[in-house]
Structures are given as structure tokens and as C-alpha cells.
Amino acid sequence: MQKSTELMFGRGLVWATGEIHRRQRGIMNPAFSAPQMRTFLPMFQDSASKLAQMLKEEVIDAEPSGQLVVDMIGWLSRTTLDIIGELGFGFQFGSLDGLENPLRKQNESLFIGTPPRYRLILKTLWYYLPELLLDLIYLPTPRYRQLRRYSAFMRNFSQGIVERSIIEGDGKDVMSVLLRANASEDPRRTLSDIEMVDQIATLLFAGHDTTAKSLTWYLYEIARNPECQERVRAEIAAIRANKWVEKLSATDLESMAYTLATIKETLRLHPIVNVMHKEATRDDVIPLSSPIVTKSGEQVSSIPVRKGTLVDLAVGVYNRLPEIWGADANEFKPERFLDIDKSNHSNIGVFGNLMTFSSGPSGCIGWRFAVLEMQTIIVTLLENFEFSPPPQTEKTRIYRKPAGGLMAPMVEGGRCAWMGLVVKSLEE
Numbered sequence: 001m002q003k004s005t006e007l008m009f010g011r012g013l014v015w016a017t018g019e020i021h022r023r024q025r026g027i028m029n030p031a032f033s034a035p036q037m038r039t040f041l042p043m044f045q046d047s048a049s050k051l052a053q054m055l056k057e058e059v060i061d062a063e064p065s066g067q068l069v070v071d072m073i074g075w076l077s078r079t080t081l082d083i084i085g086e087l088g089f090g091f092q093f094g095s096l097d098g099l100e101n102p103l104r105k106q107n108e109s110l111f112i113g114t115p116p117r118y119r120l121i122l123k124t125l126w127y128y129l130p131e132l133l134l135d136l137i138y139l140p141t142p143r144y145r146q147l148r149r150y151s152a153f154m155r156n157f158s159q160g161i162v163e164r165s166i167i168e169g170d171g172k173d174v175m176s177v178l179l180r181a182n183a184s185e186d187p188r189r190t191l192s193d194i195e196m197v198d199q200i201a202t203l204l205f206a207g208h209d210t211t212a213k214s215l216t217w218y219l220y221e222i223a224r225n226p227e228c229q230e231r232v233r234a235e236i237a238a239i240r241a242n243k244w245v246e247k248l249s250a251t252d253l254e255s256m257a258y259t260l261a262t263i264k265e266t267l268r269l270h271p272i273v274n275v276m277h278k279e280a281t282r283d284d285v286i287p288l289s290s291p292i293v294t295k296s297g298e299q300v301s302s303i304p305v306r307k308g309t310l311v312d313l314a315v316g317v318y319n320r321l322p323e324i325w326g327a328d329a330n331e332f333k334p335e336r337f338l339d340i341d342k343s344n345h346s347n348i349g350v351f352g353n354l355m356t357f358s359s360g361p362s363g364c365i366g367w368r369f370a371v372l373e374m375q376t377i378i379v380t381l382l383e384n385f386e387f388s389p390p391p392q393t394e395k396t397r398i399y400r401k402p403a404g405g406l407m408a409p410m411v412e413g414g415r416c417a418w419m420g421l422v423v424k425s426l427e428e
């Protein structure tokens, strides 16, 4: 597992474990702090406005009625790529402007389609086979060659970015903030040049498709629940009514309690990382919230684990547990986050008592980035468009399937993520 992660992202934060992870994370945390994220808001807003403008052109041009079935995941993926390029490492992808870019092509080729069956089997066996045998099975495959090509390209590209950021020195993006923090740290606690370079591949992977797919699931839910959609629009209008400047502030966004509840509810129902694989770093005991009866009839209230035990965290299952969320756990009901009974909830996860961004020392470092980005894009889209599901046929019915390691919307038999929604411009 760590080997393929290293091939894709080098020795960045997603790859690191133990002491190396603690050191890297300690230096990176401030670059993702709440005040730092607020400085990103204008760029989120500019990208969201550009998305709305391009989408409007597509909808109005193609249909005189001002509505059209649009694959929203394509648009959202381009938007979040432009954002992570500029705010992550000061690079202009220009994908909303239709620019072709070799890095974008490399990145897309890596994540397109569901994996073939043999790779899913290999992944399942991964943990249980000796490493040498894995090398023998894995090394000659086309997937291995693809990963090698990607990692060589990425290293070269990222080196250029880091060199440029060092020379320019005043960038506002995450990498520039990180480079400055690294320079002022005790040398024993700093990131090496290679570790710094490899954070770019890490940010590109972790900060792009994750948010695009979560936003896509948001639109899917909001399209199926028009009364929720209207309520979000009304909340935005109420905030606007008290403002005389065009741009909303971070405080305005935070005050939209219902909109935030709809985001939490989407992240609850559609965690894009459905299962997380962890390894116990020491002998430990996992306490259970309520006792269970084992196959042998024994009642247990905790599970001992030995160092090295592999533990799968079923995020998708936790997020829909009726014991936590109620009998209507499978339904989209944002109100549950407005009148949440805190006494019934253990405080788990970094956001909304959910496991979607995980928890603990390796929980998602970019969750504040992702939430603010989602809030901004959602507000802009819902102020300008109405979303509804297209007529349901085999060609338009959406299923949740794994693609590129993330749960994606797909139609039956499709190889790529797709989310067609009827988009209607609200412009008179």
C-alpha cells in the first residue's frame, strides 16, 4: 500500500507514517489554519463566478428555453483543479478557460474509470501477501508503468514550481506559506527538498477530485430535494438583503446555518472515501459504545488489537448508523444538523461529527479549505441556477461506484464519473 502511494505522490503527507508524519504535519498545519483559509476566499469567489459565467453561456447558447442537461462533474472538476492549482501551489491550470495542460492530462489518465476486476482482487489481497510476491505480480503491469511515468512527470513539474516559489518568495498559496515556514524552523524539524516537492503531488491528489465529487453529490441531493434547494436560496437572499457590497464575507457564509446543514448532510450520506485502511502502531484496546455478541456467543465490550493489526474504518456505515443518526439515517434531511441532540453523539471526526474527513492526527488537513470552497461554489451556483434531475432512464440513473479510489456518481455500464442534471438559468 505504502509503495503504490509513494509511486503516485512521492514522500508527501499522504505517504508518511509515524515520526515522519508527525514532523511533516507539524510544519504543514499552520498553512491550513482558519485565518489562512479566509485569505483564500476572494479566489474561491472568482473561480465560482467564472464557473457560473461559463455554465450560463453553455445553458443559454444551447437551449433557448434557458435549461439543459449538463454533466456537472466535468464543470466542478475543472473549477476545483483551477482552485487547487492557484491556491495550492501558485499554478494557473486555466481549465475553466479551456486551456490544455500536460499536467492535467497526466492527472486525468491516472484516475479515469473503475479499476479492472484483477486490480480490485489484487487490492484485496494486498495486505495478506508477502511484499516480494506483490512486487512480482505488480511490477510488470501497465498500471505500474503508468504510475512510474506519472511520478517522473510530477517530480519534474513540482521541482519547477518550488524553485519559482523560492525565487518569488511572496506567494499567498499553501506551498509558498509552507516554504516560508520551513525556512524559519529548527533544521531538525524541517521538510527536506524532496518532501517539499512531493507535497505538490499530494495536494493535487487530495485537494482536487475530493471536493469536486463531494460538490457533485451535493447538487445531486439538492436537485432531488427542491424544497431544500429553495430554502438555501432564501437563506442566501436574506443575507444579501442586508448587504450593500457584492461579495459575501466568510462571516456571511458561516452565518448560513441551513446551507451549512445541507453540506454536512451531503458529506454524511456521500463520504467520497468510503472505507479507510489503518494499521495499529502498538498493542491497544478498541472500546465499543455498546457491547456486541460474538459468533461464539460471548458478550464483549472492547476489542483488543495487536501492533500491526489491520483495521478498516467503514466511514460510509458509521455515517448512516441508525443508532447515531436515527431511523431516517438513509434520507437527506439537513434539519438533523440544526436541532442535533448532542447528548446522543460522541464527538468524532474533525467536522460535523462525521467520519468523512476522518479524525485524529492524520485526519484531513484540508477540511477547512474544502468546506469554504464548497460553501462559496454552492452559494454562487444556487443564486444563478436551478437544478433538477433529468427524466430517469438507464442512461441517466445514478449509482455510487469507486473510481480513482473515491466514490463517484456513474450510470450503469459507464467507465467515467457522470452526473447529468437539468440546469436552468435563473437570469430573466
Ligand code: HEM
Pocket: 013, 014, 025, 088, 202, 203, 206, 207, 208, 210, 211, 214, 271, 272, 273, 276, 356, 357, 358, 359, 361, 362, 363, 364, 365, 366, 367, 369, 370
Ligand atoms: C470534501 C473534500 C475532502 C474530503 C471528503 C477529504 C477527505 C479526506 C480523508 C478521508 C483523508 C484521510 C484521513 C486519514 O487517513 O485518516 C484525507 C486526508 C488528507 N486530505 Fe482531504 N479531503 C477533502 C479535501 C481536501 C482538500 C481540499 C485538501 C487540500 C487542500 C486535502 C488534503 C488532504 C491531505 C494533505 C491529507 C493527508 C493528511 C495526513 O495524512 O495527515 N483534502 N482527506
